[in-house]
Amino acid sequence: MPESPQSLFDALAQDYESMRRELKWDPFVHIREAFRDLPLKDLDILDAGCGTGECTRWLAQQGANPYGIDISDEMCFIAADRSENIPYLAHDLSEPLPFGDARFDAVIALGCLEYIENIEDTVAEFARVLKPNGLFLGCFERYGDDCPGKNEKNVVFFDEWMRFRQSENEVRQMHDKYFESVDITRVRGFLLEETNEYTQYLRVIAKGLRK
Numbered sequence: 001m002p003e004s005p006q007s008l009f010d011a012l013a014q015d016y017e018s019m020r021r022e023l024k025w026d027p028f029v030h031i032r033e034a035f036r037d038l039p040l041k042d043l044d045i046l047d048a049g050c051g052t053g054e055c056t057r058w059l060a061q062q063g064a065n066p067y068g069i070d071i072s073d074e075m076c077f078i079a080a081d082r083s084e085n086i087p088y089l090a091h092d093l094s095e096p097l098p099f100g101d102a103r104f105d106a107v108i109a110l111g112c113l114e115y116i117e118n119i120e121d122t123v124a125e126f127a128r129v130l131k132p133n134g135l136f137l138g139c140f141e142r143y144g145d146d147c148p149g150k151n152e153k154n155v156v157f158f159d160e161w162m163r164f165r166q167s168e169n170e171v172r173q174m175h176d177k178y179f180e181s182v183d184i185t186r187v188r189g190f191l192l193e194e195t196n197e198y199t200q201y202l203r204v205i206a207k208g209l210r211k
């Protein structure tokens with residue numbers, strides 16, 4: 001029985017890309033929306049919780065300079081194996097990021113933030129490593145009457161594996177603190193096959209650090 005997101009994702013890594021399709025999770029739709037008015041060419045982008053690097057590779061193909069980090073060594077090995085010249089690092093997003101201030105033009109964190117308990121510290125770190133006019137794109141799992149698991153703040157998955165969920169107000173407050181412009185949209189997450197329901201996310205596109 002897996003004991004942590006790290007061991008669980010290590011175990012899933014080989015099959016993650018086909019599983020992502022089966023569970024109908026599409027991170028690309030959110031990337032396209034966030035960068036609609038911002039050409040990707042030459043942008044330094046942190047792909048946090050990059051998994052096997054599908055998005056990281058796509059960003060590189062668009063001319064960006066992505067950097068992938070993920071808690072799972074296996075995910076990082078596979079990502080590195082599938083792409084040339086993209087740096088990947090095994091790192092836990094609950095810990096301070098191993099980058100200096102203002103290192104990135106953008107940070108993306110898709111499909112991964114619900115596995116982190118003290119998410120406010122992680123958001124603070126994203127803001128720290130962003131340049132003053134930087135862009136943050138992230139998806140936070142939402143709780144609420146219309147969500148699987150209703151108003152349970154956190155839900156247990158595969159017996160032991162916790163997903164940490166947020167309300168829209170909580171997500172707004174944690175981003176308003178750092179960013180001038182915060183756009184929050186309710187979007188669909190991935191398919192929970194047992195119940196045929198989708199997890200529900202709050203997609204955040206936040207721009208420009210507060211002075």
Ligand SMILES: C[S@@+](CC[C@H](N)C(=O)[O-])C[C@H]1O[C@@H](n2cnc3c(N)ncnc32)[C@H](O)[C@@H]1O
Binds near residue numbers: 005006009050075115
């Ligand atoms: C569902 S996958 C998402 C991968 C990719 N971003 C996508 O959207 O397809 C979640 C990823 O988050 C990573 N992850 C979970 N908890 C993490 C943490 N605390 N720090 C860094 N990565 C984490 C997992 O290892 C896994 O690769």
